[in-house]
Amino acid sequence: MKRYKICVIKGDGIGPEIVDEAIKVLEATSLKFGLEMEYDYKLMGGAAYDVFAEPLPNETLDSALSSDAVLFGAIGGAKWDNLPRDKRPESGLLKLRKGLEAFANLRPAVIYDELVEASTIKPEVLRDVDILVVRELTGGIYFGQPREKTEDSAFNTMTYTRAEIERIAKIGFEAALKRKKRVCMVDKANVLETSQLWREVVSEVAKRYPDVSLEFMYVDNAAMQLVRNPRQFDVILTENLFGDILSDEASMVVGSIGLLPSASMGGKVGIYEPIHGSAPDIAGQGIANPIATILSAAMMLRYALNEEKAATCIENAVKTALSQGYRTKDIAAYGAKEICTTSEIGDVIVKIIEQ
Ligand code: IPM
Numbered sequence: 001m002k003r004y005k006i007c008v009i010k011g012d013g014i015g016p017e018i019v020d021e022a023i024k025v026l027e028a029t030s031l032k033f034g035l036e037m038e039y040d041y042k043l044m045g046g047a048a049y050d051v052f053a054e055p056l057p058n059e060t061l062d063s064a065l066s067s068d069a070v071l072f073g074a075i076g077g078a079k080w081d082n083l084p085r086d087k088r089p090e091s092g093l094l095k096l097r098k099g100l101e102a103f104a105n106l107r108p109a110v111i112y113d114e115l116v117e118a119s120t121i122k123p124e125v126l127r128d129v130d131i132l133v134v135r136e137l138t139g140g141i142y143f144g145q146p147r148e149k150t151e152d153s154a155f156n157t158m159t160y161t162r163a164e165i166e167r168i169a170k171i172g173f174e175a176a177l178k179r180k181k182r183v184c185m186v187d188k189a190n191v192l193e194t195s196q197l198w199r200e201v202v203s204e205v206a207k208r209y210p211d212v213s214l215e216f217m218y219v220d221n222a223a224m225q226l227v228r229n230p231r232q233f234d235v236i237l238t239e240n241l242f243g244d245i246l247s248d249e250a251s252m253v254v255g256s257i258g259l260l261p262s263a264s265m266g267g268k269v270g271i272y273e274p275i276h277g278s279a280p281d282i283a284g285q286g287i288a289n290p291i292a293t294i295l296s297a298a299m300m301l302r303y304a305l306n307e308e309k310a311a312t313c314i315e316n317a318v319k320t321a322l323s324q325g326y327r328t329k330d331i332a333a334y335g336a337k338e339i340c341t342t343s344e345i346g347d348v349i350v351k352i353i354e355q
Pocket residue numbers: 090093094244
């Protein structure tokens with residue numbers, strides 16, 4: 001029996017309820033495939049601040065570093081919005097990414113046929129959309145020094161080194177090799193020096209991948225093209241801030257933000273989490289959609305634990321549940337035969353896995 005240690009961070013808002021469902025699904029999958037999971041539950045974000053006065057306590061980072069993977073829900077809420085920046089829940093997540101050197105953020109945006117109507121974009125524009133945003137996650141303006149805010153002015157620094165760009169570019173090209181073999185690098189090279197360096201380095205890396213085509217696109221145009229004709233994209237490779245913005249846009253293009261998982265990897269230990277946030281407004285009501293977190297657990301099985309069969313099993317079970325018409329409230333308007341609570345949809349997916 002294979003054993004894995006998973007650091008589980010539920011976080012704030014709907015985090016705890018959606019992570020509970022992912023664990024339920026992981027347990028059923030582990031039983032089926034003979035895996036043994038040890039879960040180490042730790043705090044981060046607002047929940048950690050309330051106990052430790054720190055959004056990322058040392059014991060959480062230590063647990064993450066000694067685990068095979070981190071499964072994470074979501075953080076943040078109005079309660080902590082007025083704290084100084086380094087005490088805010090978001091700072092905990094940024095420190096965790098940095099501490100684990102999780103520099104590559106993979107955010108797939110895939111259209112589910114059953115949910116085409118859930119997008120605000122016309123169905124014919126959406127058919128077959130399958131985009132992977134590869135976002136650099138531990139550099140750029142998020143972390144650049146110096147940074148400062150005074151009463152009358154403020155500034156941030158956007159900085160990238162050749163090495164930082166090269167390692168994320170490789171991830172992008174490797175991912176493209178397993179897909180439609182197209183990379184679109186998004187930048188602002190008409191204005192920013194960092195973008196010029198990105199173009200140089202990415203062009204060099206591209207030479208090692210002759211089967212993958214490379215195109216460059218300015219970020220303003222990319223934002224427009226994503227809603228005009230999303231099918232043109234395969235892998236979108238981009239820096240931290242642009243990737244933050246474009247991945248939210250891509251997730252809404254496919255209309256099901258509650259369904260999209262993500263992986264932050266490349267370093268010591270990977271973090272697997274839904275794309276959506278902590279949705280404090282619906283927390284505790286049992287209506288949150290746990291599917292993005294369940295699919296994040298599948299990504300964890302695939303990328304961190306190399307358990308491809310178990311990962312596919314979860315993904316297929318989710319597809320089956322959707323095609324049988326099981327829906328949480330957020331997607332209830334589209335082809336629902338049965339409206340489920342958070343834990344009911346988890347149970348449905350578990351039953352399908354057990355069959
Ligand atoms: C994301 C989030 C984070 C980010 C926040 C919570 C710091 O928006 O994961 O996309 O900006 O990276």
